[in-house]
Amino acid sequence: MGYDVIARFYDDIVGDRTASIQTVKNLIQQRVDSGASILELGCGTGSILYTLRNQYKVSGLDSSEQMLSIARQRLDNAKLYNADITSFSLREKYNVILCVFDSINHLTSWHSWKAVFRRARAHLKDRGLFIFDVNTEKKLRSLEESPAWVVKFDNHFSIIDVLRCDSERTRWNIRVFEKLQNDLFKLHCAEIIQRAYPIGVISGELKSYFSQIDAIDSQGDRGSDSSERVYFVCQNF
Ligand SMILES: C[S@@+](CC[C@H](N)C(=O)[O-])C[C@H]1O[C@@H](n2cnc3c(N)ncnc32)[C@H](O)[C@@H]1O
Numbered sequence: 001m002g003y004d005v006i007a008r009f010y011d012d013i014v015g016d017r018t019a020s021i022q023t024v025k026n027l028i029q030q031r032v033d034s035g036a037s038i039l040e041l042g043c044g045t046g047s048i049l050y051t052l053r054n055q056y057k058v059s060g061l062d063s064s065e066q067m068l069s070i071a072r073q074r075l076d077n078a079k080l081y082n083a084d085i086t087s088f089s090l091r092e093k094y095n096v097i098l099c100v101f102d103s104i105n106h107l108t109s110w111h112s113w114k115a116v117f118r119r120a121r122a123h124l125k126d127r128g129l130f131i132f133d134v135n136t137e138k139k140l141r142s143l144e145e146s147p148a149w150v151v152k153f154d155n156h157f158s159i160i161d162v163l164r165c166d167s168e169r170t171r172w173n174i175r176v177f178e179k180l181q182n183d184l185f186k187l188h189c190a191e192i193i194q195r196a197y198p199i200g201v202i203s204g205e206l207k208s209y210f211s212q213i214d215a216i217d218s219q220g221d222r223g224s225d226s227s228e229r230v231y232f233v234c235q236n237f
Contacts, residue, residue: 002174002190003044007066009176009188010045012153013160017101020229021051023218024100027131027233028052036095039123041085041116041132042103046071049078056096061088086115093125099132102229105140105194108169113197114205121209121236130210130234137196139228140170148173155179170194199225202232210234 006013028038034055043049043060044067052058059079062068068080081088085099086107097120107113120130140162148161158176165171172192177185199215206213212235215223223230 002192003064004066005188005190006174006176007045007064007070009153009156009158009178010067010070011047012156013151013158013174013176014101015151017047020101020218021048023231024048024098024131024133025051027216027231028056028096028098028129031129031233032056032096037092037125038096038098039090039092039094041088041097041099041120042101042106043068043071043080044101044103046074046078046080048098048100050074053078059092059094061085061090086112086119088119088123090123093123094128095125096129096131097124099130100231102133102135102194104132105135105196106192108193108195110197113202117206117209124236127235127237131231133229133231134199134202135194135196136225136227136230137198138225140194140196142228144170156185165193168195170196199223199227199230206232206234209236211237 037057040049040060043062046060049058049060060071061081061083063084065082068082071080104116143162144164148159151158156178161173163171174190176188180186203213203215214233216231217223217227218229
């Protein structure tokens with residue numbers, strides 16, 4: 001999978017995420033007491049769980065073993081599972097299930113998105129919260145139209161080029177040039193596919209699983225197709 005190739009560089013490539021991590025923390029802290037259990041689907045290198053670990057009992061799940069191995073170094077006491085977010089089955093239930101930083105956009109069929117909603121619902125305690133975010137269609141279109149960008153870190157650099165794959169899917173070409181010695185660079189290439197769906201379609205489907213659904217943008221206003229990122233906060237009563 002693409003993330004295995006770039007796992008070592010992932011946190012440097014995405015850079016400073018203080019604002020988006022704070023948004024996720026606020027969504028949780030406004031609704032859930034300290035000590036609650038949290039499972040993150042697509043936890044990657046564990047950056048989000050790391051910031052939550054002192055206040056909550058955190059667990060994570062991801063299909064990239066290399067991403068998980070970095071998360072394991074960071075999160076001594078967390079349970080971390082190598083599993084698919086569309087088909088996982090754990091013995092525990094959680095107060096909060098998270099799936100953020102566009103992890104769900106990596107699923108390119110609507111069938112898979114629905115499978116995540118079902119799996120999340122099945123693993124929530126009574127009145128538990130499912131919080132996930134999406135890159136909107138607008139955001140993916142605007143990235144496709146933008147030029148590739150370069151991220152420099154340590155002596156290495158990365159070029160990220162987001163391109164239209166077909167009418168429905170977006171391809172992220174990520175190339176990392178790892179500086180070796182004597183001005184030699186080693187190239188690592190990853191390709192990641194993302195897909196978005198209209199906010200109304202997502203909200204409509206969520207009603208089959210949850211009784212309360214809020215769609216919120218990064219500023220805390222109502223999320224819509226005009227937003228770049230929308231956070232869904234779903235709960236069952
Ligand atoms: C953009 S990264 C986000 C990682 C983490 N949530 C963060 O905020 O840093 C997406 C993650 O989703 C994982 N992922 C994508 N599809 C998956 C699937 N079907 N099952 C499990 N993990 C998946 C990838 O391995 C990757 O770690």
